[in-house]
Amino acid sequence: MNPSPWILRHLDAVAPSRAIDVAAGSGRHAFAMADLGFSVTAVDRNPELASLYQESEVQFLCTDLEGQRWPLADHVYDLVLVSNYLYRPHFAELFQLVASGGYLLYETFGVGNEVYGKPSNPDFLLRAGELASALEASFDIIDERFEDVSSPSPAVRAGVFARRIR
Ligand SMILES: C[S@@+](CC[C@H](N)C(=O)[O-])C[C@H]1O[C@@H](n2cnc3c(N)ncnc32)[C@H](O)[C@@H]1O
Numbered sequence: 001m002n003p004s005p006w007i008l009r010h011l012d013a014v015a016p017s018r019a020i021d022v023a024a025g026s027g028r029h030a031f032a033m034a035d036l037g038f039s040v041t042a043v044d045r046n047p048e049l050a051s052l053y054q055e056s057e058v059q060f061l062c063t064d065l066e067g068q069r070w071p072l073a074d075h076v077y078d079l080v081l082v083s084n085y086l087y088r089p090h091f092a093e094l095f096q097l098v099a100s101g102g103y104l105l106y107e108t109f110g111v112g113n114e115v116y117g118k119p120s121n122p123d124f125l126l127r128a129g130e131l132a133s134a135l136e137a138s139f140d141i142i143d144e145r146f147e148d149v150s151s152p153s154p155a156v157r158a159g160v161f162a163r164r165i166r
Contacts, residue, residue, distance in 0.1 A: 001152070003032040004083060006145060007107055010161045011036060013142075014103050017078035021058075022094065023065060023085035025049065030058045038079065043072070065090060078102040084109070086124050091134050098164045104139065106131055110146050110158030126158040138166050 007029055016037030021030040024042035026049060034040045040058045042049075043065065053060035063071040066087050076099040086108050098104050111127050114120035128146040135141070143161040148154070 001028055003028045004107055006157070006159060007081065007083060007105060008032065010103075010105050010143065011079075014079050014105075017102075018076075018099075019079040019081060020072075020075070020077040020097060022080065022082045022097075024060075025084075026052055027056075027058060029081055029083055031056065033079070033081070034058050041077070072097060076102070080104050080106075082106040082108070086126060088123075095135060095139075098139075100164055100166060102164050103142075104135070104160065104162045104164070106161075107145070107157060107159030110156040112148070112156040116154045116156070125156075128158070131158070131160040132162070135160070135162055138164055140165050 019033050019038040019040050021042045024030045024044050027042050030040050030042040034057050041061055042053060042058050043061045043063060045064045047062050050060050050062060070090060070093040075097055077097055078099050079102060080097045109119050109125050111125045113125055119125060132141050132144055139162040141162050145157060145159045147157060149157050
């Protein structure tokens with residue numbers, strides 16, 4: 001899969017800095033960020049992905065993001081990117097990863113996507129406005145999306161691009 005055009009568009013607004021790709025999978029966005037000059041950590045629980053990152057500048061961290069213990073305590077990044085992953089119980093910890101002045105760029109499927117196929121479980125679907133209201137008052141919302149798309153295949157896409165202001 002190619003990187004998301006919505007994500008690429010917003011990456012252009014961020015100066016290359018420390019970035020993390022949360023639940024990075026095969027790294028379509030991690031590698032795109034590295035190409036743009038970001039210093040990138042890609043996190044995923046799947047150890048089989050390690051070989052994809054081995055010869056690259058992207059640092060791969062294999063860890064479970066849904067355990068009782070949050071594995072990224074005390075880590076901060078200038079850009080926290082999440083794509084096609086949702087685990088609400090750790091929202092607060094996830095938002096804490098964003099450094100002061102840093103960005104959260106989050107895009108995944110939205111409620112209504114079940115009409116088109118998977119994911120269809122509400123646990124994996126964002127509600128309209130949900131992320132913006134979950135962010136503390138310390139974030140400025142720069143852009144939000146919640147819309148039906150036809151490309152690369154019919155889906156409901158939801159997302160937020162936000163900046164920590166304090
Ligand atoms: C649908 S893929 C999205 C991959 C990538 N973000 C993208 O947009 O191409 C979801 C990824 O989340 C990872 N994942 C699922 N549960 C996880 C967990 N508990 N901890 C860490 N990674 C997890 C999976 O291994 C998979 O690579």
